[in-house]
Each structure stands twice: as structure tokens, then as C-alpha cells.
Amino acid sequence: MCYAIPGKVSQIGNKKATVDYFGEQKTAINEIEDLKIGDYIYAQGGYVIEKIPESKALEILSVWRETFFDLHDLDLRLSRLELEKNGIDRKLGQILDNAAEGLALKNSDLLYLLKLEKENELNLLFKASNFLRAKHLSNSCCVHGIIEFSNHCSQTCKYCGISIENKNIARYRMRKAEISDTAFDAINKMGFKALVLQSGEDPGYSVDDLCEIVRDIKSRSAALIFVSFGEVGIDGLKKIYDAGARGLLMRFETSNSELYTRIHPGCELKTRLGHIREAYKMGYLILTGGLIGLPGQTIEDQLNDILLTKELNAEMYSFGPFIPHPDSFLRDRHSPKPNDILKVLAVSRIIDPKNAKILVTTGFETVDKKAREIGLMAGANSVMLNVTPKKYKKLYSIYPNRAHENEELQEQIGTTLSLLKRLGRAPTDLGVSI
Numbered sequence: 260m261c262y263a264i265p266g267k268v269s270q271i272g273n274k275k276a277t278v279d280y281f282g283e284q285k286t287a288i289n290e291i292e293d294l295k296i297g298d299y300i301y302a303q304g305g306y307v308i309e310k311i312p313e314s315k316a317l318e319i320l321s322v323w324r325e326t327f328f329d330l331h332d333l334d335l336r337l338s339r340l341e342l343e344k345n346g347i348d349r350k351l352g353q354i355l356d357n358a359a360e361g362l363a364l365k366n367s368d369l370l371y372l373l374k375l376e377k378e379n380e381l382n383l384l385f386k387a388s389n390f391l392r393a394k395h396l397s398n399s400c401c402v403h404g405i406i407e408f409s410n411h412c413s414q415t416c417k418y419c420g421i422s423i424e425n426k427n428i429a430r431y432r433m434r435k436a437e438i439s440d441t442a443f444d445a446i447n448k449m450g451f452k453a454l455v456l457q458s459g460e461d462p463g464y465s466v467d468d469l470c471e472i473v474r475d476i477k478s479r480s481a482a483l484i485f486v487s488f489g490e491v492g493i494d495g496l497k498k499i500y501d502a503g504a505r506g507l508l509m510r511f512e513t514s515n516s517e518l519y520t521r522i523h524p525g526c527e528l529k530t531r532l533g534h535i536r537e538a539y540k541m542g543y544l545i546l547t548g549g550l551i552g553l554p555g556q557t558i559e560d561q562l563n564d565i566l567l568t569k570e571l572n573a574e575m576y577s578f579g580p581f582i583p584h585p586d587s588f589l590r591d592r593h594s595p596k597p598n599d600i601l602k603v604l605a606v607s608r609i610i611d612p613k614n615a616k617i618l619v620t621t622g623f624e625t626v627d628k629k630a631r632e633i634g635l636m637a638g639a640n641s642v643m644l645n646v647t648p649k650k651y652k653k654l655y656s657i658y659p660n661r662a663h664e665n666e667e668l669q670e671q672i673g674t675t676l677s678l679l680k681r682l683g684r685a686p687t688d689l690g691v692s693i
Contacts, residue, residue: 263301263308263452264323264687265316271296276307281327301481303453304544304574306505309481327398327685334398334683351380355387358609359394366562372606373558381598388605388638391612400684401575401616401641402675403485404445405455407655408433408647412459414489417522418553418592420584420656421459427586431654432463439475445646446480449668453483455508455546455643460489469495470502477503485546490530493537506544509535510577513549514563518556522589532571539572546618548577551603552595556581561603569611575641576607576615579622582658597627601637608638616641624662631675635682644671 266278266285276289278300287302291310294300299316301308354368375381409432410421420428433441438456445451456472458464464472469491473484485506486499496507511531513519519528539545549564550556568576580600583589600623607617618641619634627633631642645652645663652664663671679686 263303264327264685265299265301265311265319267316268294268296268298268300276300278302278307281324301452303483304506306483308452308483323685330680330683330685331398332683334393347380347383351375351383355383358387358612359390361612364609366566369562369565369606369610370558372609373561373602375602381602384605385601385633385637388608389636391608392617392638392640395613396640398684399640399687400635400679401453402451402679402686403453403455403641403643404449404451404646405457405643406438406441406445406647407457407645407651408438408441409458409461409463410651410655411461411463412489413462414460414526415524417524417588418550418581418583418658420586420658422587424588425584425586428656429654431651432461433648433651435468435472435475437648438472439479441646441648442476442482443479445668446476446482449646449672451482451644451646453485453506454646455485455487455506456504457487457508458489464488466491466495466498470498473499473502473504483544485544490534493534496534496538496543497541500538500541500543505542506546506574507535507538508546508577509538510548510550511535511564511567511571513553513556513560514567515556515560518553518560521555522553535571544574545572546575546577547571547573548579548618550581551578551600552581552593554581554589554592562606565603565607565610568607569615573611574616576604576611576617577620578603578607578618579620580626582622582625584656584658594626597623597630597633600626600630601633604634604639605637618643621645621662622658625658625660628662630662632678632682635678635684640684642675644668644675 266280268276269279270277274289276287278285278287287305287307289307291307298310299313300310372384411430411432412421413423415424416422442454484504485508486504487508516528548568580594582594583592604617617639619631619639623630646668
């Protein structure tokens, strides 16, 4: 099962390819020199990933064509917005009407949405956000993989279980060949077309080592590679981009600079944001966002986090809950409620309805077992599966009892595809609207 659906190239020019996908034209950046009109390709994150033989493409499309449109019809039924005003505050109805019509909302309106507490009002907010997701991005759902290859970290973040200050954790560091082999299996055997390579800020790998890992994976497998190694410096980011990485996962965690410094001793928010902004200028796809429920965080901070994510030109919004590790400084604090997480996802969709890929994080799934389903029904359209070798999964203990840490990869894939089918979503990065 491939987590992208092939399309046919109908036009090439200016390093871009126009791809016909069930009758709709999509554009993707092309870095394949011998690509021709009429070729069939896979695309991820707006990039052409690889060419595939016509016979293979037609075989996949023959299976998907009918299934895809059946799923699309189901998704439309599930996401249809019904503004039932009984018991609904008139102001809320007006705000959501404006959002549905594509009108810009004031910050005061967005704060109003983040402060909602009544169940019927929350349900309407989530339904409105899901409607906007379906309206602009159809039934496409990104399914990415992640390899967590080292839990060594030089940082002292006050909530994190792999902080250098945690002396109770068993540390591991995968060999370069082991990382490449894991990626090869995920891409070529399990069908992933986009992978995130993640570690703590591990001094055990030089920038050249990280470049070698990316370069080796790209030489063996066709996939969109995102990196999440922490702050490697602007020059380091450029070298890693030149090695073949095309995406950067780097959360800023909070837009409040004072709060950032409190939870990251010795670090400054402006440095973090500088990395993200320079990476975007280099051509990286940006995956970023914040932590929900940090001690001292306000509702205004949460709104500013969402607005900053859009300002940073994020390809994907990654908002997960604050979950204190029992061996961290903030061990006695509590995680946010599921509805507080859902509100951030829903308002993110309202703020960026046409472009945002909004992730249902593993952290959210750890807080609530139904997170993936309720998140996807509140405006989210992306999930990430952990393809790290099972012997290392539990050791990447940024917070305790992570969702899926005891599951085999095939089980994760099966339950994910089953859920997407039930919700009328298709695991593709292109998307289609009718």
C-alpha cells in the first residue's frame, strides 16, 4: 500500500510539473531531469518524488479511481456543515458563517472561539472547521513516517524526558547504516513516500554525519525527507538541504519569548525563529507549531502561536499537548484537556483554511485514545506513524507512555487505513476536489 496516489504529468516548465490527478490539475516542484509529459509520478509535499512505470500506475489508479470517489462522497456527508442555531449563541453563528464564507476574522473573534466551553458550541466549531477542510482540501490525508534515531540531547528543556539532565533514561544512538536501512524498509517495503528523521540535539552526529545519512537514504529510495535535529545552525541547514532534505520539522513551542526562556534555560526564541525563517528561504517545507497547555500559557498565547505558525509559512501545523515527564522539572504539572487541544486544531483550520496540513500528534493520541478520529473530524488532515525499530521506541521517552509505542508498524498502518476509510479520507498528498 503506497501512501500517495500516482498522477500523470500534463505540463512541464520553470522547474514545475503539472500533474493530472483524476481530472484535476495539481502543480509540484520537479527536480527530476528526465521527466517528460505523459510520465506517471508520485508527489509529496508539493515535490515530484519519483517516476513510476505506466503499467504500475494504471494498475494502482484502476483500483483507486472508484474507491477514491466513494470515499470523497462519504467525506462530504460527514463534513457537511449544518448551522443549527437552537441553543447556539448568535455571535458564534455569525463568526462561523463568516469563516465558512472566507471572510477574515478579528483576533477577538478567534479568541472567542478558543474560549468556548459548552459542548454544543464546541461541536459546532469542530464541524465548521471540518467543513472548511473538506471544502478547500477535499478528502486528502497525509500519512508520513518518522524515525527517531537518537535520544541523546544536549538541551535542558524543563518538560522533556530526553533532556541531558535526566540521568534515569537508557540512551541509544542508531548507526548511520541502521538509520538508512530503516528508511529503506519504510519507503520500499511499507510504501511511505515522506519520512521525518528526528533526534535530540545529539553532539554524537556532526552536520557531515547528518548529511551523509540524508544523502544515503536519497540515493537508495525515492521519498520526501524532513529533518528534525534541533538547531544545527544556518550553515548546517544549508548543507543538509544540499544533501537532499526538503522539509524541516522544528516547533517554536511558544510565541511568548519569556515563557520560551523559562522552559528552555539559556535559549532564546529569536534564535529558534531565525532557523525556521532561514530554512524557508532556502526552500525547506516548514513543519512547526507550539505546545498546548504549557504552565503559564494564556489563551492569547495560544492564538499568537497559531498566527505565528501561519506567518512562518508552515506547510504543516504541529500542535501537541504539554505532557510533563516524571523525571523532568515540570513533573507535577498537568496536561491540557482534549477539547483544549481540539480547539487549537480547529482554529488553526479557520485561520489557514486553504493551505494548512494540520497534524494529529502522537502526544494528542497519548492524552486521548480517540484523538486521531476526533482530530481529523475537527479540521486536521495529517497523521504520522512511528517507523522507528521497536527496540528503540520506548527509549525515545520525551513523555511517558506514548501512544503506539508497543505496536508493530504493520498494525499501525492497518488501523490508520481502516480509520481513514471509515472517515472517507484517502492517504494521498495531492488531494482532489469535485
